[in-house]
Amino acid sequence: MSESVVLPALGESVTEGTVTRWLKNVGDSVEVDEPLLEVSTDKVDTEIPSPVAGVVEEILVQEDETAEVGAVLAKVGDGNGSGDSEPAGDSAAPAAEAAPEQEQAQPSQHQQQSEPEPQSQAASTSGGDGASSSGDSQSVVLPSLGESITEGTVTRWLKSVGDSVEVDEPLLEVSTDKVDTEVPSPIAGVVQEILVQEDDTVEVGGELARIGSGAPASSSDSAPSAEDTNSAGEAQPKADAQQEAAPQQQEAPQQEAPQQEAPQQEAPSAPASAGAAGYEKPAPSDEQADSAPKAPAASSPAAEAPVASSAEPSDSNAGYVTPIVRKLAHEHNVDLSSVTGSGVGGRIRKEDVLAAAERASSAQTAPSAAPAQAAAAPEVSELRGTSQKMSRLRKVIAERAVASLQSTAQLTTVVEVDVTRIAQLRQAKKDEFLQKSGSKLSFLPFFALAAAEALRTYPIINATVDGDSITYPSTENISIAVDTERGLLTPVLRDAGSKNLSEISGEIADLAARTRDNKLTPDELSGGTFTLTNTGSRGALFDTPLVFLPQVAILGTGAVVKKPVVISGPEGDSIAVRSTVYLALSYDHRIVDGADAARFLTQVRERLEGGQFEANLGI
Incomplete structure (x- = not known):
């Protein structure tokens, strides 16, 4: 029996996705939750896991092709279309026929030592449907993931029915139109029932699963099946398969010890090779299960x-x-x-x-110490000589950049700032700051604080345009540009004007780390009123950053460099080595004049060159 793998809803505003790479081919075996293909959207590149275990029978959407949400991507079946597992819950006899296939999909169950009734065995082969019979189960619901988020799509279950879970341990992954996130378990116990399947969408507050204190009845079904089938001549293939999957049982008769000694080492290789770490070896077939115990018996220990x-x-x-x-x-x-x-x-x-x-x-440090004089060869990118389509996120950034340039009048004003006093303050306080705040004291928090103070003085730089109206926000929410593997993202440092350097430094470090790990909530990526981009982190002196609507300004900070500077003093001009940086402000000339930009930059420069930040350290 085949089951369809469909493109899940990957966000409220996402209607389609492009298949970038198939991780499995037709004929390959795949486990539940094992990555099946990679899909790219305008928000994120993600992997689509298989909702079922089986064999890939058909691939319907090829690489580089685009499919709408809900479209069938592939079909996964048992490889022969028999569909034996469907009636397993009706009687004990069909369960016995489906047992070898179930043992391949769930080899870990053979390690159990309990002796359930045949009806429990039937429940096991039906995928654990009967596990929800415990009366002490509690519901797990989809939590609120942001003020503007009303629903989410289950992209991957991290636990299966019968698995134990601890409080706050990740239970499943959910995708929204803003971010992919993990949903932790609110309680400790055993997963008894999964109510929302992968690729299904559920509203906030909707029930996802049920967790109870007792293990499901199907968790210990397969151990006694070997005894049942040993007494029936027609079930010998099943006994052979179980002998391979559970050779570690210590209650085996003494006369069988020489035959089981060899499979003890071979058994773990079957489930391990079928996992996500290695795709070369599929789960053993019925024929392999029959022959596996015999081959090791004739081979040598070596x-x-x-x-x-x-x-x-x-x-x-x-x-x-x-x-x-x-x-x-x-x-x-x-x-x-x-x-x-x-x-x-x-x-x-x-x-x-x-x-x-x-x-x-x-x-490698010690062996390479001798030829240290030789220059390291530059790294050659694997993209050299290739042609690839843009990701969905890159397409969206491109569209928004062009739209911003076409609908706004942008220009850039640049000033040079002497930050020598800040450099001296950093050198004197960096160790104490790190010890007390837990974060490094870089130049970026100083730039953010000075910009937030100037935004309060010149709110036109912090404004937004809505038709022929100008809105002046009551807070300074600074978007911090973060370079990630997926593209440029801008988490928001909220109410920056009311924070000290310790708070700003800690929040920027936290936002940047969680942005790169894709751990942000949707609200943390929205609501910015002004953007700060640190292009100097890659050595650039300055650039002309692009304003993204609905904001009207963005400040780019260049690299801090030492150079000779002419200094005017009471005794005349002199030349000294100073630490300097270029600040580039791009703005929408529809509402921001050059004089507004110059006044804003002048206040920022005077604040930075003054260097009076000891009271703002927050330590």
Whole structure:
């Protein structure tokens, strides 16, 4: 029986997505929640997991093709179209026939030692539908994800029916029109029922799942099935499959020990190879299950060793790997198979890749010390010589940039600022600031504070245009431009004019980190009244930043550099080495005049050159 994989709703304003890469081919096996393909939208590039376990039977939308939300992308079935699992809940006999297939999809259940009735076994083969019978279950509902968010789409369940979950442990992933986020479990217990399937959309407050204190009845069904089938001659293939999946049972008869010793090492390799970390080996078929116990019995222990060792890397890096993590690993030449994930369920996170790259760099320091004089060869991008379509997010940025230029009259005013006193203050206070605030004292918080103060004096720079009306906000909400793998995003530092340097520094660091990790809430990306972009972080002296509607101004801060400067004093002019920076203000000339921009920049420059920020440190 085949099931359709459809394009889920990826946000309220997203109506379509482009297939950028299929991670599976026709004929490949796929597990539940295993990434099936990558899709790009105007908001985000994301992976679509498989809602069911089985074999990819048909791919309906090819790479680089665009599909509307709800369109069928592929079909996943059991490989033979028999559909045996459908009537499993009706009687014990059909359950026995479907048991070998269920054992392949859920090999971990063979480790249980309990002895349920045949009806419990039937419930197991039906996918755990009967697990919700416990009377102490509690509902998990979709929480409010932002003031303007009314619904969300379940993109991936991180837990399955029968899994244990702790308080605040991520339970599922939900996508909105602003951001993808994880929904934690409000209680501890066992997942008894999942009410909203992957790719389905639910309103805020809608019930997602039910969690109880007891394990579902289907969690211990498959262990005694070996005893049942051993007494029935026609069920011998099932017994062989169970002998491979659960050879570690210590209650096996003594005369069978030599035959089970070999499969003990081979059994973990089957479920490990079917996980998200390795796509080469599908789950074992019925024929493989029949023959697996016999082959190791005839082989020598030396031949069995590679099988056991091959399972270890699969376990160490098993889990969901996002495109960002995969790209980061490629950039740092990190082999994901050698990385142990620290995330939930062994998922490999960005921090794991960076730590692995740092260890590799430290290990290479000693051997590379001798030829240190040789210049390092510049890195050659894998994109060289290729042609690729723009991502949906890049298309949206392009459209908005062109629309902004066509509907506004933009120009840029630049001033040079002597920030030597701030540099001296940073040098004197950076250690104490880091110790007391937990964040580094960079130049950016000084620029943000000075800009927020000037916005209060000249609110026209902080205004928005609505037709022929000008709106002056009551707060200074500064959007901070953050460079991410997906593109440029602008989380908002709210009410910046009322904060000190410690608060501004901490919030900017937190917003930037969560933006790159895709952990922001939708409200944190909206509501900005003015933008600050630190182009100097990449060494640029200055640029002419582009204003994005509905804002009317954006301030670009260049690199802080030391250079000789003419200084006028009581004894005449002199030349000294000073720390300087260029500040470039782009603005909408429809409502902001050049004189307004000059007055704003003059106040910012005087505030920075004065260097009187000790009272604003907040430590």
